[in-house]
Amino acid sequence: MRTRPLKVALLGCGVVGSEVTRILTTQADDLAARIGAPIELAGIAVRRPHKVREGVPAELLTTDATALVKRGDLDVVVEVIGGIEPVRTLITTAFEHGASVVSANKALLAADGASLHAKAAEHGVDLYYEAAVAGAIPLxxxxxxxxxxxxxxxxxxxxxxxxxxxxxxxxxxxxxxxxxxxxxxxxxxxxxxxxxxxxxxxxxxxxxxxxxxxxxxxxxxxxxxxxxxxxxxxxxxxxxxxxxxxxxxxxxxxxxxxxxxxxxxxxxxxxxxxxxxxxxxxxxxxxxxxxxxxxxxxxxxxGAGGAPTASAVLGDLVAACRNKLAATTGAGESAYTQLPVSPMGDVVTRYHISLDVADKPGVLAQVAMVFAEHDVSIDTVRQQGKNQGSGDEVAVEQGAGGRRAGEASLVVVTHRASDAALSATVSSLRKLDTVRGVASIMRVEGE
Amino acid sequence: MRTRPLKVALLGCGVVGSEVTRILTTQADDLAARIGAPIELAGIAVRRPHKVREGVPAELLTTDATALVKRGDLDVVVEVIGGIEPVRTLITTAFEHGASVVSANKALLAADGASLHAKAAEHGVDLYYEAAVAGAIPLxxxxxxxxxxxxxxxxxxxxxxxxxxxxxxxxxxxxxxxxxxxxxxxxxxxxxxxxxxxxxxxxxxxxxxxxxxxxxxxxxxxxxxxxxxxxxxxxxxxxxxxxxxxxxxxxxxxxxxxxxxxxxxxxxxxxxxxxxxxxxxxxxxxxxxxxxxxxxxxxxxxGAGGAPTASAVLGDLVAACRNKLAATTGAGESAYTQLPVSPMGDVVTRYHISLDVADKPGVLAQVAMVFAEHDVSIDTVRQQGKNQGSGDEVAVEQGAGGRRAGEASLVVVTHRASDAALSATVSSLRKLDTVRGVASIMRVEGE
Structure with a gap:
């Protein structure tokens, strides 16, 4: 095993950061064996240095995160602060000073992942973020x-x-x-x-x-x-x-x-x-x-919690450290397909629509006609009393049309249709005199 | 993108191999984009070259697998033959000639993984085998x-x-x-x-x-x-x-x-x-x-099937190709803990034991005494008629002891105990005059 340890800095020491620190300390030998060199925790940037953090070495704490990522001798920076700024600047600075970055920051990655990946590639370092999605689950x-x-x-x-x-x-x-x-x-x-x-x-x-x-x-x-x-x-x-x-x-x-x-x-x-x-x-x-x-x-x-998130962070940290030792990097961003993202209107799925309607003959025919006009095919219709879900359901078959004084509730489940067609259908339904209101619209997935 | 393609050879062209070949052909552009260079299928070793294989280029087929892995210009060899020999020799030869290996061979890995890993490390190449366990599931x-x-x-x-x-x-x-x-x-x-x-x-x-x-x-x-x-x-x-x-x-x-x-x-x-x-x-x-x-x-x-297994093989192939391009290797074997494997007797779990017993007073007491003598603690006892599972269950409570002429069935569920203690208990139970037979012993897991 090589003597020089890998220097790691931590940005943030909340629930996840404390857990990362704890595992880096208690599992140091295992991590060293798996990486091929020991990890040295070089510094921890926090906002409140005087807060009591059990198991976190006080001498490593600093409030100057910028100075920490600029040290120039860091192998990996672990970011568990969250949010866009100052984190984006800190990560970019870390890259510029030769450090790979492990982040749990979904907001930043979802806002600006491409430029961060580009910056990492420019400086020949890694950007890993398993912990940003679904906590401990390898995804x-x-x-x-x-x-x-x-x-x-x-x-x-x-x-x-x-x-x-x-x-x-x-x-x-x-x-x-x-x-x-x-x-x-x-x-x-x-x-x-x-x-x-x-x-x-x-x-x-x-x-x-x-x-x-x-x-x-x-x-x-x-x-x-x-x-x-x-x-x-x-x-x-x-x-x-x-x-x-x-x-x-x-x-x-x-x-x-x-x-x-x-x-x-x-x-x-x-x-x-x-x-x-x-x-x-x-x-x-x-x-x-x-x-x-x-x-x-x-x-x-x-999908969350200090220890599970720390597990994901540490998996990435081991990978980033191994790459540093081998003087290589893992696969970077893969965005070669350049597929555009279509608007919601293009999404095709099924819908469950609950309508409050006048309880009189012909309503179902009117409603069905509106769906047909927009090419949205109906799978099932269920008509029930106003007190939905209480079990006092009436007339169930399409075309039967429950006969009660006042209002009734009509539940329509469609076949697959575009979101745009469904929206247009709902707009038209709202204009019907006999439709008192659209109580809910919910998509039906996973079939 | 670099011009020289990565040369890949395939050993075996059955259900999985055909699917790998199909995807290598139909998804060639995607694979090239993800790897950073195109893959060139350099040869496919088969036993029966004249068998019709749709979509598999006949000119690539050879019966001389040894000559194929000895070419010296291969980047990766994909092995989907299975079994111990001649595969072990072929894989070792591939390593010696500078090729990384992707294998779906659970039998070989489980028999001799350590020496294959050592051989791969010696020659600075990769050995990947995601497809060997649970098919397409990344594990x-x-x-x-x-x-x-x-x-x-x-x-x-x-x-x-x-x-x-x-x-x-x-x-x-x-x-x-x-x-x-x-x-x-x-x-x-x-x-x-x-x-x-x-x-x-x-x-x-x-x-x-x-x-x-x-x-x-x-x-x-x-x-x-x-x-x-x-x-x-x-x-x-x-x-x-x-x-x-x-x-x-x-x-x-x-x-x-x-x-x-x-x-x-x-x-x-x-x-x-x-x-x-x-x-x-x-x-x-x-x-x-x-x-x-x-x-x-x-x-x-x-967990199986041509396409799912091919998915796992191709994921490994992309990784092995990326490493070849970057002139590096992934993490090799990690066996540093050297933890020994204990015998089955040391396993601690719960047990469900079904006994055929004489249907007379005192049997349950005798049986319970045998468990106690071996320090195996009983969780529940259920006594039922011979026609198990038919629903005609009788006397259920421990100590109640169903009274029927002839035989009864006694089902005992234990608390956690070692497999050795359970085995000793069962041996003793078999010696009881009132125990006519041990119908089944099953472990209870996942609690």
Whole structure:
């Protein structure tokens, strides 16, 4: 084993950073054996140097992150601060001073991955970020390397633990969204400001990263269609159950049917209970990958948390260190296909639409006509009493038309249609006198 | 892009080899873009050159595999022949002539992986074998690289599709072993001679490979305890159901509690229906990995078949080609822990034992005494009529002792105990006059 240790600096020492430090210390011998040289922790940049951090050597702490990445003797910089700036500048500076970078920063990678990759390549160093998507689950590396000889057509995943926890609670207890969110907050699964999770920003960043890698093109978070889960109701979940489905917050990256473009989107959707993603409970993550030769693969595990994220960071760190020792780099960005990202209107899928309608003869015929006018084919129609999901369902067959005074609820499930056609259909439906309101629209995926 | 193509030779052109050839041809541009240089298929060694192989260029076929690997201008040799010899010699010769090797050969890797790795390292080339375990599922690379900074404590998996198909059929239809095997054979899931699958040799080879990588030590197939599934009965499966379990053929690699040794074994076992592996149906494979920081991860997908296996082979081929271009190699064997493999007697788990006993007072007390004498603690006892699994169960509580003329069946589920203690217990039970026979012993895992 070579004597000179590999010098590693850490930017950030929160939940993940502390865990990385702990493992670097307690597993030092194993890491050295696996890398071929010991790791020396050269410095840790923090904002609050006087905060007590158990197991973190106080003499390594500094508030001057810029000076740390400019040292010039670092082999690898591990970034676990998060956010865009000052992190982007720090990472770029690290590259310029010859260090490879391991990052867990989904927001930055999804916003500006291409320029970071270019900068790393320019300076002959690595940029790894397994921890940015789905925590401990090996996903970036399998997509980039194990499937490098295959053609990925779809990535469909639960990549946000907070929203999966909320939906799982709603499903298992019948709770509404607010109640489930409160429980998630109380248990530490949701942050005080849950916006990034519940509005889908976190999942959208991950979808952008996954789509770029899966399709060898460039996708940023701005390319990802995003809908949050705040409007999912207990009635939606009850309605999903009736269809043999469950509601999940999904990140979906797809190659178009003609292969000339891709789409990336994040939204709540119904999936059949028989789909492997349906049984992903609590805050777990799971990602389904469909590739032409490999078929359907699934990767499952904890998507967040200090230790799982640290596991992913350390896997990347070992890889970056091995490359430094061998004076080489791993595969860089692969964006050669330059496939454009199509708008949401081009996405083709199925829809579950719940309408509040006047309860009188002819309504179903009117509604069906609107769908037909927009070439959206109906799979099933279900008419039920206003108190959806309570079990007091009436007249079920298409054409039967429940007869009750006042209002009724009509649930339509379509065959595959473009999002644009569906939107146009819904606009027309809203104009019907007999349609009092569109209670919910949810996509049906995974079939 | 550099002009000189990377020269690749293929050893074997059966189901997997044909698929590799097809993808090399149809996806040539994508592969070239991902590697950074085109691949030139330099030759294909086959036994029967005149067999019609659609899409395989006849002019590339040769029966002289030795001359092919000795060409000296090959960058990578892909081996999809299988078996120990002449493959070992061919691979070694390829290394000696400067070629990296991608192999799908579990038998060879499990028998002699260490010497092949040493030979590859000696000649500065790569040896990759993702396809040797669980077909298309990325597993070797995630274990070797993504989890390189973590400590794996257990690998628990369904790694043989044939036996999973048979058990799934037995479970879903109530069929016996022979009937289910016949169906597997008719559908092409089982070979004419199913020995390698049903006796666990195939799974044992995979367990040896996984254990070696997971624990950074050397494990060969001879170190793996192996039991086939030919003795699993419909009664066992019915009994598992009563416990809220299902029966799966598992490969289990574990680090001992004191961390000083490892074990590797392959046998049918009961696992709770709530365990993610319980819902793996038909011929699918899935592997559960438990690591200290990452927690519980699962990898799921098709474990065999031409296209899935080709996907894994091509991922390795891209990696080997990239390394050749960069004049480097990937990480080699990691066996630094030198942890010994303990015998099966040291394995600690739970057991489900089904006894045929005389149906008279005091039998349960006698049986319980034998367990106590060997320090094997009983969790539950269930007594039932001879016609197991038919639902005509009688007296259930421990100590109640069903009273029927003739024989009864006693099902004992233990707490955790060593395999040695359980074996000693069973030997003693067989000596009791009141125990007419030991109908089955099955381990209970995944809890």
């Amino acid at each position: 970036i590396r399998p997509l980039r390397e194990s499937l490098a000889g295959d053609k990925v057509n779809r990535v469909l995943g639960i990549v946000n633990g907070t929203t999966n926890f909320i939906l799982d609670k709603m499903e298992s207890t019948g709770a509404g969204y607010s109640e489930a969110l409160d429980e998630a907050t109380a248990l530490g699964y949701a942050e005080a400001d849950p916006t990034a999770d519940v509005e889908g920003f976190d999942a959208a960043a991950k979808a952008a990263i996954l789509a770029g890698i899966a399709f060898h093109t460039r996708v940023t978070i701005d390319d990802v269609h995003r809908e949050g889960l705040t409007e999912v109701t207990a009635a939606d979940i009850a309605s999903a159950k009736k269809m043999g489905c469950t509601v999940k917050m999904l990140a979906i990256c797809e190659r178009s049917a003609d292969g000339r473009s891709v789409t990336a989107r994040v939204h709540p959707a119904m999936i059949p209970l028989s789909h492997p993603l349906a049984s992903v409970r609590e805050a777990y993550n799971a990602v389904f990958v469909e590739a032409e030769a490999a078929g359907r693969l699934m990767f499952y595990g904890p | 070797i690379r995630p274990l070797r690289e993504s989890l390189a900074g973590d400590k794996v404590n257990r690998v628990l998996g369904i790694v043989n599709g044939t036996t999973n198909f048979i058990l799934d059929k037995m479970e879903s239809t109530g069929a016996g072993y022979s009937e289910a095997l016949d169906e597997a054979t008719a559908l092409g899931y089982a070979e004419a001679d199913p020995t390698a699958d049903v006796e666990g040799f195939d799974a044992a080879a995979k367990a040896a490979i996984l254990a070696g990588i997971a624990f950074h030590t050397r494990v060969t197939i001879d170190d793996v305890h192996r039991e086939g599934l030919t003795e699993v009965t419909a009664a066992d499966i019915a009994s598992a159901k009563k416990m809220g379990c299902t029966v799966k053929m598992l490969a289990i690699c574990e680090r001992s509690a004191d961390g000083r040794s490892v074990t590797a074994r392959v046998h049918p076992a009961m696992i709770p229906l709530s365990h993610p592996l319980a819902s793996v149906r038909e011929a699918y494979n899935a592997v559960f990995v438990e690591a200290e920081a990452a927690g519980r991860l699962m990898f799921y997908g098709p």
